[in-house]
Amino acid sequence: MNLFDVLLNSGVAERPSDFLIFLGRIHPLVVHLPIGFLLLATLVELVVRKPKFRPLKNYTHYLWGLGSISAFVAVLFGYFLSLSGDYNENTLFWHKWLGIAVFLFSLVCYFVYKKQWKLPFYGRPILISLVVFTIFYTGHLGGNLTHGSTYLLEYAPNVVRNLAGMPDKAVPREKVTVLDSADVYLDLISPIMDRRCVSCHNDDKKKGDLDLTSYANLALGGENGEVVVPGDPNTSDLYRRITLPETHDDFMPTEGKPPLSDDEVAIISWWIQKNVPAEGYFTEMGPDEKMRDLVEKYLGLDKNNLLSQQVEVPNKAVVDSLLSYGFILNQLMMDNHFLEANFSLSEQELNDQALKTLFGLKDQIIWLNLSNSGIKNTHLEQVGQLENLIKLNLGSNTISDDGLAHLSQLQNLESINLYKTGVSDGLVWLIPKLPNLKRLYLSESKVDSATVAQLRKEYPDLKIVFEEKP
Ligand code: HEC
Structure with missing residues (x-):
């Protein structure tokens, strides 16, 4: 197979070869070269009128030359690209011919400045204006081809859109609520x-x-x-x-x-x-x-979807007293009052009173981190009342299956962390009661690998993180 075959034949009728498509896809990159060179050439032609820049005068044809060569390459690659895509034919037609015009005008500029031809009547400024105009218009049409003709003005003010013959911005359809x-x-x-x-x-x-x-x-x-x-x-x-x-x-x-x-x-x-x-x-x-x-x-309309409900602003007195017990509270959303309560960094002991106070924010608290807080089985009775909990971390505590029994009301729970706890087979009873559970952390607990294997088989969608102690 010779080079010509590689370039032009893909073996599949009517489809350009992979290599041409490859070159075609470089087009959007290559087009920036002529734009750069030709606009720079224009700028230099403007400034050489100043005495300070006059010495540049004899070199501007190099810029026109580079611009013209790169415009040729861009046109060629653009042609390859046009073979591979289904573009709007009309836009493509004008984009292609204006691209060729950029090349031809810049080539003329090259000869004019290289040979120092004299042009009648403002010939040079007119020629340069043509180059600049065709560059911008070709670029604009190219943008339309890739992004769609409404792309540029999609977010423009209506005044600007109307000037361009476009209708006012479409009012987005209101979100369905029922x-x-x-x-x-x-x-x-x-x-x-x-x-x-x-x-x-x-x-x-x-x-x-x-x-x-x-x-x-x-x-x-x-x-x-x-x-x-x-x-x-x-x-x-x-x-x-x-x-x-x-x-x-x-x-x-x-x-x-x-x-x-x-x-x-x-x-x-x-x-x-x-x-x-x-x-x-x-x-x-x-x-x-x-x-x-x-x-x-x-559509996010299901009544059971906790997060679509609006909860009230948390009571300030309750918040203050929780802070004094050592809880850290974080608001989880900009437009709603759901909270994360974190006790894991506190240096104080978690006591009954603190847990009772937590109950005052039972609508708002959806994430609760009690890891390493010294919590006991009996405390879990109160935790089990926080029905909006989605994420619960009980890791590194001396709790066991007896405590787990209190958690069966947590119908929104999606993630529970029991890392380094004493829980074991009690899970087999708890898990079917938690319909939304998606993640379960069990490393270094008392659960054995046979139980984990059984759970994994029974609940294939539940992600269980379990690494046995080395
Ligand atoms: C990244 C670009 C791209 C996206 C996104 C895309 N398509 Fe396509 N689609 C193509 C191309 C290219 C063709 C023509 C080649 C072919 O027939 O496979 C095509 C052809 C089709 C055709 C066949 C038309 C015909 O009569 O031959 C159907 C139907 C279609 N697309 C449906 C879809 C649907 C539905 C989606 C959204 C889920 C979609 N496309 C998203 C690129 C895309």
């Missing part, structure tokens, strides 16, 4: 597409000739026709592509972008089964219990 008001396309399907697909499937960059920015465009389909078949996910190309193995060539999204979550896939599948409605309330389309729950959770 499931009954969720629109099937606007609140479920469209946000998924916006987040995961439209960066490649929009009006300017229509990969596979598919535009996913609106229902109407989605319905138009892509280069292979319709992408969703009403009522039949399994023959819908869109569904097929999001459910393929991630390594498959056809998998969407491509280029290693994060795949859709299982919930998102389930929502899209359901939507196709329901004949791809363009609008209408989700709850009025007869979703079954499972689907309702899934969507409710997906």
Whole structure:
């Protein structure tokens, strides 16, 4: 195989070779060279009028020369890039020809300044202005090709947008607060597409000739026709592509972008089964219990979601007295009053009174760190009343299975640390009572490896950290 083959043939018809694509992808980097050289040349042409800089006059053609050569390379690589992508044809046409114009104008500048040609009527300033104008306009169109034509002015004030013939900024759709008001396309399907697909499937960059920015465009389909078949996910190309193995060539999204979550896939599948409605309330389309729950959770509306509730400002007297007992309190969120209470750094003894006081903040405290605090089994009765706890650290304390029995009410608990404690088989009883538990720390406890193996088998989603004592 000779070099020419390597460059031009990929073996696959109609697809440029990998090497050309590789060069093409350097285009966005290379384009900055002519911009730099040519703007510098312009600047130097301006300043050589001053006596101080006059000696530079005889060298400016070098800058024009460099600018022109690099513009040629940028045009060439840009051409390679255009072979590989589906770009908006109209924008691409003008971007390409203006790029060639930059090259030609700068080449003319090179000869004019090298040979010191005389130009009639303001010839030189006009020529230089043309170079500068074409550089900026080519760059602008290039930006549109990669980011979409709305990118530059997306966040511009409406006055500026209107000047450019664009409508006012879209008012974002209000967040759904009750499931009954969720629109099937606007609140479920469209946000998924916006987040995961439209960066490649929009009006300017229509990969596979598919535009996913609106229902109407989605319905138009892509280069292979319709992408969703009403009522039949399994023959819908869109569904097929999001459910393929991630390594498959056809998998969407491509280029290693994060795949859709299982919930998102389930929502899209359901939507196709329901004949791809363009609008209408989700709850009025007869979703079954499972689907309702899934969507409710997906939209963050589930009532059980502790963190979506607003809690009150903590009582100042309670806070002060906890601080005096040696607790450190941290607010965990900017817009809510959930707290972390930490006793692990205190030098005082933890006593009953302090734990009783803690109860005064039972709505607010979601993280509690009592590691190495001298806490005993009997104290856990009070800890077990703090029903909003999500994270509980009881490590390095002399507690045992008897104490654990008090924790079964902690229905929000996601993480419990029992490092260096005396707990053992009591866990087998506790864990099924904690439906949200995701992490369990057991190193250097009295639990044996057989019990851990059993738990791991029974609760595959529970992450257990367990290292036996050496
Ligand atoms: C990183 C860019 C990129 C992203 C993100 C992306 N796609 Fe694509 N998509 C492509 C390319 C490139 C093609 C054309 C090549 C092909 O057919 O595999 C394509 C083609 C398709 C096609 C086939 C169109 C046809 O008729 O041939 C479908 C359907 C599709 N994409 C769906 C999606 C969906 C759904 C998402 C979001 C989950 C998505 N894509 C995200 C790049 C992307």
